[in-house]
Amino acid sequence: MxxxxxxxxxxxxxxxxxxxxxxxxxxxxxxxxxxxxxxxxxxxxxxxxxxxxxxRPLSPVAMRGAVLEGVPAGARVWVDEQSYLADGTEIELQFEHKGHYRIRVESWPFMDYECVYEN
Structure with missing residues (x-):
């Protein structure tokens, strides 16, 4: 047991x-x-x-171009090592420098959403 x-x-x-x-x-x-x-x-x-x-259910988050859709309010959004608290609206990603950015969205009990964004 x-x-x-x-x-x-x-x-x-x-x-x-x-x-x-x-x-x-x-x-x-x-x-x-x-x-x-x-x-x-x-x-x-x-x-x-x-x-x-x-x-745990799959995350409702999806990346469409440079926009994170379906991010629940209160979710923790990580861009590399920097985190932000989501308000439940779509998140448009904008970066000053070209490169690869690791994106992770944590929203319990959903599984974490992870992707790499390249601009």
């Missing part, structure tokens, strides 16, 4: 394989957010919602 500890947002904090009865686990982790499942668990690809283990 896999014991999955997760936080209030559903992020998986740890996964431990345990071979004891559930009653023993309840004694070991009283009042903790624990869920047991009988499948492989990925901390990066899964999350917990309403005590159910789910796969």
């Amino acid at each position: 896999n014991i999955i500890e997760f936080d209030e947002s559903g992020r998986i904090l740890s996964v431990v394989t345990y071979f004891e009865a559930r009653s023993i686990l309840e004694q070991l982790y009283p009042g903790r957010l624990i869920l047991s499942e009988d499948r492989v668990v990925s901390q990066s690809c899964d999350y917990v919602k309403a005590n159910e283990l789910l796969s």
Whole structure:
């Protein structure tokens, strides 16, 4: 049995394989957010919602030319090492210098969106 500890947002904090009865686990982790499942668990690809283990959905973000579409409000947008907080509107990318820029959009529980933009 896999014991999955997760936080209030559903992020998986740890996964431990345990071979004891559930009653023993309840004694070991009283009042903790624990869920047991009988499948492989990925901390990066899964999350917990309403005590159910789910796969994280794909990001709704898409790059169209120099515009990031579908970026949810509150998402963290990274351009190389600089981050910005999205307000839910389309984001038009403008760069002073030509080159390659690594773009990443983080918006829990969606999988991160990543691409390389070249201008």
